[in-house]
Amino acid sequence: MILGELEKLVLNYLWQAREADAKQVHQHFEKRRGGSLNTIQSTLDRLHKKGLLRREKIAHAFRYRPAMDRTAFIGELIRSVTHDFSADTDSLMSAFVSLSAEQDERQLERLEAMIERYRQNKSKDDK
Amino acid sequence: MIAGNAGLALYLWAFFSLTAVATVIVISFFSTAILQRLERYSPAARRRFLWCMAGAPFFVGGVAIVVTLLPSMSHELGWALDHCHSHGNEHGHLCWYHPATFHVFSGLGLIALVSFLFLSLHAVSAVRKLWRHAQETRTLMSFATPGADGVYRLESDVPGAFTAGFLRPRKLITQGLEQALTPVELNVVQLHESVHVTRHDPLQVFLFKLFMQLFPRSVRMRLNGMFEVAVEQDADTFVAGQMQDRLIIATTLIKVSRLAARVSPQQWVSTSCHFGADALEQRICLLLDEKRYLPFPARTILAVLSLLTAVSVYYAETLHHYIEYFISH
Incomplete structure (x- = not known):
């Protein structure tokens, strides 16, 4: 998922405001960074197409609200960054544990038992 | 002619x-x-051998x-x-x-x-793909908060810690993971990621996979998998040397894996997950194994x-x- 600077700002604004139309978003950014209503409208449209905003037509204008909250969005971003480089390879980043791995509870229990045995043997040896 | x-x-x-x-x-x-x-x-040594093969x-x-x-x-x-x-x-x-x-x-x-x-x-x-990954990492970084310890914090419940970026790799940790770990466990995770940063592991993994594109798919999968495990094991071995305690690394690995497994499968499922489960077992086995391995x-x-x-x-x-x-x- 790739976002431009203005897209990030608009998204941040909508997480705070919860809901707004293009005019309200434009008014907010006009004072801070300038830009036309058209730019804001196309930014909102792009965010909607990326699935990050929901919109509803009220009277003649669309009202936008975030499709997910900030933490869920960051979770999506992490997933996107750690997504596979190609169809047959794992991610490009180095994670402490593979975020894409399917760890089954039984396997974890077996590994824990292995660690416990090691710990017991070690304490026996130390005595 | x-x-x-x-x-x-x-x-x-x-x-x-x-x-x-x-x-x-x-x-x-x-x-x-x-x-x-x-x-x-x-x-x-395995890393170097695999580089020789690639x-x-x-x-x-x-x-x-x-x-x-x-x-x-x-x-x-x-x-x-x-x-x-x-x-x-x-x-x-x-x-x-x-x-x-x-x-x-x-x-x-x-x-x-x-x-x-x-x-x-x-x-x-x-x-x-490199350009896309760089853009995605940049987007993610813009939502991360840099800490005085060089770790970027992400406001997410998803338990995760990773190193991202090729030329300037950075350590990222989610609040979900940070809150779930004890200070000692957190130190293990941070040291592990620091090794990845120092060695530019994300770039190494990328280049290795690029070189491996010449090989048939089945061979490529195995060699890529082995390289990734070697990269993680190499970092684990370094941290074990620093902390003088292999058990704490093994138990932290299990704890983080368990936390990650609790996250809804559709959020983390990957196109190739057969390998990751194996990787954890191999890493723990290496940590508990006291036999001497051959150098390069x-x-x-x-x-x-x-x-x-x-x-x-x-x-x-x-x-x-x-x-x-x-x-x-």
């Missing part, structure tokens, strides 16, 4: 491609046996064209007698003095074209490579004429 140095370059390219493909076939054929033997080596097609291809050109090059540099007179200069051959005429509509022409297209497509695809035999490898180079140079003239014979028949 292409004559002159362009023709010579095309011959060299076709020869390079053929040698690289032959190397890939040989390595792929012996890959299972090689991988089994690699288990006896330390993670750091780079071998390019290295052997490069050496082959240098050796092929050596007779004519040594003549040009005044190290040897007039090489071309030795065979009457009656047919097209690889030579700096009499560049061969390259026939585009020939078997070699087809090989040159196919290999060029293959490498170009992979190069373009790699650049595109750098001197032996250097000696073997020197011997092979000396033999190749000695037989360069013969090899050169074999190639000429192959091209002209």
